[in-house]
Amino acid sequence: MTALHVRVLAAATVLAAAGVLAGPAPLAVAGGLLLGFVLPGAALTGALLRGRTLTAVERTLLAPALSLATLVVGGLLVHLCRLPLNRWSWTVATGGIALLALAVQVVLPGPAVAGPPAEEAAPVPAGSWEAAAVAEGRTVVMTVAPHTFEEPADADDKARRIRLVKQLLPLVLVLAVLGGASWLSFGTSRETYETTVTxxxxxxxxxxxxxxxxxxxxxxxxxxxxxxxxxxxxxxxxxxxxxxxxxxxxxxxxxxxxxxxxxxxxxxxxxxxxxxxxxxxxxxxxxxx
The missing domain is CATH 2.60.40.10 (Immunoglobulins)
Known part of the structure; x- marks a missing residue:
């Protein structure tokens, strides 16, 4: 994600939050939809997948998916802080997570995308008067040493463990979100049950x-x-x-x-x-x- 995209998303997030909190009903609805389904996911996509080239389909699917995950995680954080789940708390949670993800991209930019490979020099035609000089310049002197075989078991085990962690990480995140949502639902129902009704x-x-x-x-x-x-x-x-x-x-x-x-x-x-x-x-x- 380029610096221009980051600035555009940051401005859109601030405007959407302002529309939700202080704008008329049409702007509040539009800002709420953007904060609920688009902006947090777009910001998190750029923060979590820095340096990777994503297709339009991948970005289209990741934006709403990560935005919905932001709603769940934001609701859990608001509940942990013992704050009411109202317009202010939802707006601050979703907008804050989006701006935090954009700040990560500014502070920790992703690795530069590798450019196209350099073109090889054209071969020097045989018989040219420069052929001897060029051939001498291209001559590489190598020393052949006996090859020693190293045991690659440690490197293979490390790569296998890293690959396993990467495969299990999405499952762990899903289980954490589901567990947190279940805990939030149970706690809310218990508090509602204990509420005195006049x-x-x-x-x-x-x-x-x-x-x-x-x-x-x-x-x-x-x-x-x-x-x-x-x-x-x-x-x-x-x-x-x-x-x-x-x-x-x-x-x-x-x-x-x-x-x-x-x-x-x-x-x-x-x-x-x-x-x-x-x-x-x-x-x-x-x-x-």
Whole structure:
């Protein structure tokens, strides 16, 4: 990969990341597709296969394959750092790996590609007056020494081991990626299973009394003491909140109470965590017909 290609890929990576993080929806989608399927793989192809001549088909296949591997490895790294898997973390992971691969090509350039073999000098025609001088200049004096046979076993064993390592390395990388993805999936599922879910519910309304009111049994579960005290409000059709309760979660994280509500109004019950201005849970209770 030439220096111009490296600069173009670096600029494309920066622009794609900027589009994902700060651009409108079309630019964010385009930048995300480039960071997910093209740019990291193209950069890694140049970094891992420096000095090798690749065909267009090989580059076309390697770019998306290595880009998908970058997504897996980047997700594992983000998970190890205990960071949320969101737009910022994915963009930094994929863009950072692409820029790091491009930096490797700048700092550690690959071996120069060998040029075409030099042409041999044209033979001097026989009978020329320079033939004797040229023949003398081309004469090579060699000393014949007895040939000693060296045991090539060590060199053959070393070459065989290197070849075996090269053959097993892709398999080891695949197993490492699959193992890391499985570990990430297991850890995520375990954390999700242990997550406390807060629920707000209401039993069917009771009959409407002579005053036009009804009794509704309200209940909440999964309340976390660290998020309390909670506030529960009941808003009627006029937009007022005639009922307001301060709820302190118990050890079991549950709360229940019978509330007297207007029978002919549709009311909205909102549950707020301490310090929140937006409702954490909302429940609508229809009027009794």
């Amino acid at each position: 629920a707000l519910s209401a039993a069917p309304s009771g009959p409407v009394d002579a005053a036009g009111d009804r009794v509704v049994a309200m209940a909440a579960s999964g309340l976390v003491a660290a998020d309390g005290p909670y506030t529960l409000t009941v808003t009627g059709a006029a937009g007022t909140a005639p009922i307001r309760r301060i709820i302190t979660p118990g050890r079991d994280g549950a709360w229940s109470e019978n509330l007297t509500l207007p029978g002919d109004e549709r009311v909205t019950v909102n549950l707020y965590r301490a310090g929140d201005t937006a409702a954490y849970r909302t429940l609508a209770i229809s009027a009794v017909e």
